[in-house]
Amino acid sequence: MIASVRGPVAHVGLDRVVVEVGGVGMLVHTTPATAAGCHRGQEASLATSLVVREDSLTLYGFSGAAERDMFETVQTVSGVGPRLALAMLSVMGPDELAGALTAGDAKALSAIPGIGAKSAQRLVLELRDKVGALHGTGTPPAGAAPATPAAEPWREQVTEALVGLGWSGKQATDAVERVADAAPAGSEVATYLRLALRELRR
The missing domain is CATH 2.40.50.140 (Nucleic acid-binding proteins)
Structure with a gap:
């Protein structure tokens, strides 16, 4: 390993x-x-x-062991493979995901592409008692500096990321348009992506 x-x-x-x-x-x-x-x-x-x-x-x-441990833990549930596990962490992050699981928030989990209502309920049932010890924030990669500001190319990058996570091209494009003015000019791609994910989960 x-x-x-x-x-x-x-x-x-x-x-x-x-x-x-x-x-x-x-x-x-x-x-x-x-x-x-x-x-x-x-x-x-x-x-x-x-x-x-x-x-x-x-x-x-x-970015840290807590995030990796969550990635491996969610895969203990039948039907959850590495790609879906990574999508879950891309949409919610380890802390928010742990919080949703321990709180039994199936609705929040259902907002992740690839997870339906029944799958969300199964995740809660099987993982609620397992994730308590994993609830922590990952640390940034060593030596990493703040991401460089992104210009207009962020639109294509964020759209590509959203489609890769399971949303349709139209959903991704609409979300990108809605958040275009929501962040200060020159914000990093990750900022726009977080805003777009928040829009899609409403």
């Missing part, structure tokens, strides 16, 4: 980064918020979870 990776960042995507470890570029799938905290050329340290399949080895990275 690869529990963590640390090294200079060679590439930053919207939901993935490449971290150089011992001369090898490790592709790490992340939430958009975690990716936004990494910067090319700077060192990052990510808690990781390696998902092994017959035809693939996929590495998922997180």
